[in-house]
Structures are given as structure tokens and as C-alpha cells.
Amino acid sequence: MNASPFLAPLFVEARKLNRSLAALLAVAAPSLIAIFVFFNMLRGKAPQPWDMWIVSASGIWAFFMLPMSVTALTALVAHMEHGPKSWDHLRALPLPRWRIYAAKMVCVLALVALMSVLVLAMTWGAVTLAATIKPELQPVGDFDLARYAAIFGRMYLAALLMISIQLWVALRFASFVPALAVGIGGTFFSVVATSAKQGVFFPWQMPVNMLATEAWRGQTALGLGLGLGVVVLAAALLHLSRREVL
Numbered sequence: 635m636n637a638s639p640f641l642a643p644l645f646v647e648a649r650k651l652n653r654s655l656a657a658l659l660a661v662a663a664p665s666l667i668a669i670f671v672f673f674n675m676l677r678g679k680a681p682q683p684w685d686m687w688i689v690s691a692s693g694i695w696a697f698f699m700l701p702m703s704v705t706a707l708t709a710l711v712a713h714m715e716h717g718p719k720s721w722d723h724l725r726a727l728p729l730p731r732w733r734i735y736a737a738k739m740v741c742v743l744a745l746v747a748l749m750s751v752l753v754l755a756m757t758w759g760a761v762t763l764a765a766t767i768k769p770e771l772q773p774v775g776d777f778d779l780a781r782y783a784a785i786f787g788r789m790y791l792a793a794l795l796m797i798s799i800q801l802w803v804a805l806r807f808a809s810f811v812p813a814l815a816v817g818i819g820g821t822f823f824s825v826v827a828t829s830a831k832q833g834v835f836f837p838w839q840m841p842v843n844m845l846a847t848e849a850w851r852g853q854t855a856l857g858l859g860l861g862l863g864v865v866v867l868a869a870a871l872l873h874l875s876r877r878e879v880l
Contacts, residue, residue: 671765
């Protein structure tokens with residue numbers, strides 16, 4: 635079977651993103667966290683464990699920067715078609731409509747995964763650079779890459795439901811207002827209800843629950859975020875393929 639009909643829409647979307655601000659966003663969000671860690675470390679008087687710096691960065695990522703990055707990224711991806719009103723052209727192409735939307739979903743998921751990797755890599759770089767400038771602040775303990783990568787990996791999987799909701803809304807409505815309203819509203823309620831036990835069931839709080847000390851919270855958030863995320867992605871693909879954009 636020729637794979638090109640399935641890969642062509644993906645290549646097209648990747649080229650579109652390369653010409654947009656998506657690449658800048660993918661680098662800017664992790665960079666902000668790394669800059670914060672760098673200057674915060676330079677303010678220190680005594681060395682801290684690697685865990686302290688990496689877990690701190692992952693908490694900032696999961697709690698605030700990830701939801702806001704997803705909001706901006708999904709709005710950007712959708713606006714590439716909404717802005718020039720090119721949906722009619724895309725939907726008239728001689729290929730199943732679901733492939734067009736699937737390609738956009740894959741690209742968004744890939745960029746969020748890339749940003750997760752960059753947060754970990756840039757945080758390591760920021761801590762290493764700060765320790766080079768002030769050797770007395772060299773972190774103690776080992777840099778457990780496998781463990782830290784697992785934390786970010788679980789956060790990414792737990793965020794799938796949030797990403798799916800944001801992308802569905804962004805692609806569904808031509809105006810960027812609904813997508814921004816959902817993203818900002820979700821992040822707002824996530825922040826003000828940080829300590830709520832019910833937060834484990836709230837899509838915008840699922841990633842940060844990967845740092846919870848109670849095992850059941852992490853397991854529940856991961857299961858719901860990943861499981862329902864797949865369901866919502868499939869539902870969005872079916873729905874968008876059958877409806878016109880408003």
C-alpha cells in the first residue's frame with residue numbers, strides 16, 4: 635500500500651507550521667522556564683538537589699505554562715486556515731476530510747511533546763550554566779534522566795484530554811475567542827482551585843497531578859487524561875469531518 639496519501643497531509647501541515655510562529659512558541663515557552671530557573675538558582679546561597687530544580691521546573695510547566703502554551707498553539711494552528719478562509723479549499727481536495735484534521739492533531743501533539751523535551755533539556759542547561767558561574771551552587775545528587783523523563787512523559791500523556799478539548803474548540807470555530815476563552819478559563823480555575831481534591835478530574839489540573847504525593851491522584855489523572863483524551867480526539871475527528879466551520 636502506498637503510504638504517501640496518508641503522509642502527504644502531515645508533510646503539508648509540518649511545512650505550514652515551519653512558516654508560522656509555532657516554532658518560536660515551541661522554543662519560547664520552555665526558554666522562559668529555563669530563564670526563571672537560571673536566575674533563581676543564582677540567587678541561592680547553598681547547593682540544592684537536582685530534584686529540587688527539575689521538579690520545580692516541571693511544576694511550573696504542568697501548572698501554568700503547558701495549559702497556556704496549548705491554548706496559544708491550538709489557536710495558532712487553527713487560525714492558519716481560519717484567517718485566510720482556506721477551509722473550503724482544503725475540504726474540496728480529493729482526499730478524506732479526516733486526514734486533514736488528523737494531520738493537524740498529529741502536528742500539535744508532536745509540538746507539545748517537543749516542548750516537554752525542551753523544558754527538561756533547557757532546565758538542565760540552565761542549572762549547569764548557573765553552576766558554572768557559581769561553582770558553589772553545583773547541585774547535589776545525581777541527575778536521574780530516566781526518572782525526570784518519566785515525569786514529563788506522564789505529564790504529557792495526562793495532558794492529552796486538555797489538548798484534545800482545546801484543539802477541538804479551536805478548529806470548530808472560526809473566531810479565536812472561544813478557544814482562548816476555554817484555555818484561559820481552564821487555566822484560571824486550575825490556579826484558583828489548586829488544593830481542591832476534585833482537581834484530579836479537571837483536565838487542566840491532570841498534568842500537575844503527576845507530582846502529587848498521593849499515588850491514587852497521579853494514577854487517576856493519568857488514566858483519565860490519556861483514556862478520555864483518546865476518546866475526545868476520535869470524537870473531534872469524526873465531528874469536524876462532518877460539519878462546516880462556523
